[in-house]
Amino acid sequence: MVDFSTILAGLGDAFTLTNLLFVLAGVIVGQFVGAMPGVGPVMTMAIAIPFTFVLNPLPAIGFLVGVNKGGLIGGAIPAILINTPGTPDAAATAIDGYPLTQKGKPLKAMKMALYSSVTGDTFSDLVLITIAAPLAIIALKMGPVEIFALMVFAFSLISGLIGSSVTRGIIATVLGLLLATVGLDPEHSTPRLIFGFFDLYDGFPIASVAIGSLAVSEIFLRLAKMRGEVRPAVNIPRDQTSDQKNVTFTEYWACKYVLLRGALIGTGIGAVPGMGSTAAAFMSYASTKQSAKDPESFGKGDLRGIAATESANSSVAGADFIPLLTLGLPGSASAALLISAFLIQGIQPGPLLFEQQGQLIYGLFGAMMMANLCNFTCGFFGLRLWAKLISAPESVVFSAALILCVVGVYLSTGGTFGVYVMLAFAVFGMFLNALNYPVVIFIIAFFLGPRFELSLGQTATILRGDLMNLTNHPVAILLFLMSAFCVYWLGFRDGKSKRSIEAL
Amino acid sequence: MSIDRIATGLIVLFGFVFIFWIIPSQIEEVEFGRIVPSTVPMIAMWALVVVAAIQFFTDKSTTSIDLLVFIRAAAFVALLVGAVYLMDRFGFEYVAPFLALSIMLAIGERRWYWLFFGGVILPLSVWLLVEHVLDRTLA
CATH class of the missing domain: 1.10.287 (Helix Hairpins)
Structure with a gap:
């Protein structure tokens, strides 16, 4: 168990001016990119990761956490103002946010989104801080066989939950695992699948794979779809009454159960790898609408609709860290990118983090709480500015993003080979996207590939080649059975549960 | 099929x-x-x-692919591959502005102030930041 002095030292590390500035910068960048439809925090995190590896771990990860959290609020702004979600998880916010704008209350809608988002986010951070360390202790009791079974279970779960079908998810997973084997074999140190490229002895560079398949592929597709159109500018009238532009405490407090329900749904879903914040937002919205006495008011500019979606999608952000920090399993694109940032910093996420890097982890928790405060402050004072940014030209944004990707990968890999690898993965990512294969699963499998192989090797040694020895590991058997059940339930039962979420 | x-x-x-x-x-x-x-x-x-x-x-799904989008995306990939090759030979600061301008013009940006900002100011700022502030070389 982490002792109290480590917790205090970690929090002390976090609450320094340097870290505050990095977290603040991350939040500002996150809100900025979140407010621009099409860019989003995931792409920005991918671009920013190579630039953070020159920083110390805490400010680097604090900055990325700031981008992620800032994007949650930024994404709601275009959803409310122009009915175009800045991020997918803000799509549900548009249902009630945009009608409020049409009624002449855009600021009120944005402020409700801000308060709800910060409330949900803070709630899930508190849950994370409370339960992560005890969960890590349980996780530490797991041996290699159980860890291997857990990884198989995680892959089955995310294959079923992310993307259009379980078969596509499994194909993306095995492609990620295959490409993770490129380079020196960890056990025998013989080169594998390098095709004569000695630069590949260490495998594909993490930064090239992440940026290429997540950011550059998306930029290429967006550039290819553009025709030089300019988004309409949004002007918020200054002469609005207090009722039109402010959310009173009474209005906020009236939504307390909606906010709590959203936060609980978001935290629960965020803790499960693969579910994602979009599902949380729609589930929270649907349950709020069902339980309301006047469901007909939803979709016409009801503040409870915004509260439900924003508290749910934002609470996923903190809960995403639960499997990441306790088990080393990322459950979403942003968590996968954070794992790559940890790896670039030489830190292996997982239960041992609390023993070996307890101070850093509690520093990270402190940075997350700071990010919430910055999110609230920047959002409160910056809403009008972010609203104006919606009409910023995409031509500048995407050409700059592309140049930053090239520079970032060049710096982190030390040459143009890494940039060519990034471009190859960008093309690969475009094909995956076009054919509906989930890129996120591919990335998660790629990052977990080396650990998967290590666990497999250890499992084979422990079982001594006899599957009957698995009977000594009942938890592993249970996890394998759950994996099979997941594949059956989410895949070959025709993804009924997933469809019900999508139908909401 | x-x-x-x-x-x-x-x-x-x-x-x-x-x-x-x-x-x-x-x-x-x-x-x-x-x-x-x-x-x-x-x-x-x-x-x-x-x-x-x-x-x-x-699988019964029928994905439709917009061929024109893919051709345009392929053109952007080719443009970037060429630009990276040229950056390696001539240096980032000479090639990046042309790359940014080409992209902006290709997607229909015609406002001179944005072209100037995105095509000249931004790439050169990145170059200045990396080469002279961070003291790292860019090819």
Whole structure:
């Protein structure tokens, strides 16, 4: 168990001016990119990761956490103002946010989104801080066989939950695992699948794979779809009454159960790898609408609709860290990118983090709480500015993003080979996207590939080649059975549960 | 036959090519150890073949691909590959502005102030930041 002095030292590390500035910068960048439809925090995190590896771990990860959290609020702004979600998880916010704008209350809608988002986010951070360390202790009791079974279970779960079908998810997973084997074999140190490229002895560079398949592929597709159109500018009238532009405490407090329900749904879903914040937002919205006495008011500019979606999608952000920090399993694109940032910093996420890097982890928790405060402050004072940014030209944004990707990968890999690898993965990512294969699963499998192989090797040694020895590991058997059940339930039962979420 | 089914068929083919040709030729055979270097690639490829085969017969989805978008995307990829090659030869600061301007013009940006900002100010700011503030070289 982490002792109290480590917790205090970690929090002390976090609450320094340097870290505050990095977290603040991350939040500002996150809100900025979140407010621009099409860019989003995931792409920005991918671009920013190579630039953070020159920083110390805490400010680097604090900055990325700031981008992620800032994007949650930024994404709601275009959803409310122009009915175009800045991020997918803000799509549900548009249902009630945009009608409020049409009624002449855009600021009120944005402020409700801000308060709800910060409330949900803070709630899930508190849950994370409370339960992560005890969960890590349980996780530490797991041996290699159980860890291997857990990884198989995680892959089955995310294959079923992310993307259009379980078969596509499994194909993306095995492609990620295959490409993770490129380079020196960890056990025998013989080169594998390098095709004569000695630069590949260490495998594909993490930064090239992440940026290429997540950011550059998306930029290429967006550039290819553009025709030089300019988004309409949004002007918020200054002469609005207090009722039109402010959310009173009474209005906020009236939504307390909606906010709590959203936060609980978001935290629960965020803790499960693969579910994602979009599902949380729609589930929270649907349950709020069902339980309301006047469901007909939803979709016409009801503040409870915004509260439900924003508290749910934002609470996923903190809960995403639960499997990441306790088990080393990322459950979403942003968590996968954070794992790559940890790896670039030489830190292996997982239960041992609390023993070996307890101070850093509690520093990270402190940075997350700071990010919430910055999110609230920047959002409160910056809403009008972010609203104006919606009409910023995409031509500048995407050409700059592309140049930053090239520079970032060049710096982190030390040459143009890494940039060519990034471009190859960008093309690969475009094909995956076009054919509906989930890129996120591919990335998660790629990052977990080396650990998967290590666990497999250890499992084979422990079982001594006899599957009957698995009977000594009942938890592993249970996890394998759950994996099979997941594949059956989410895949070959025709993804009924997933469809019900999508139908909401 | 739908694009999805053709793509799935190609994935099955890709899996078999890997199993019977690429893995034996690109991974050294090792006689000892519980798992050998080819174990995980082999498991992954057999899983790929089996799952893709199942998908080939069961998948009913019909994805439509906008060919024009793909051709334009391919043109941007080619532009960037060329730009990276030229950056390696002539230096980032000479090539990046042309790259940014080409992209902006290609997607229809015609406002001179944005072209100037995105095509000149931004790339040169990145170059100044990296080469002169961070003191790192850019080719």
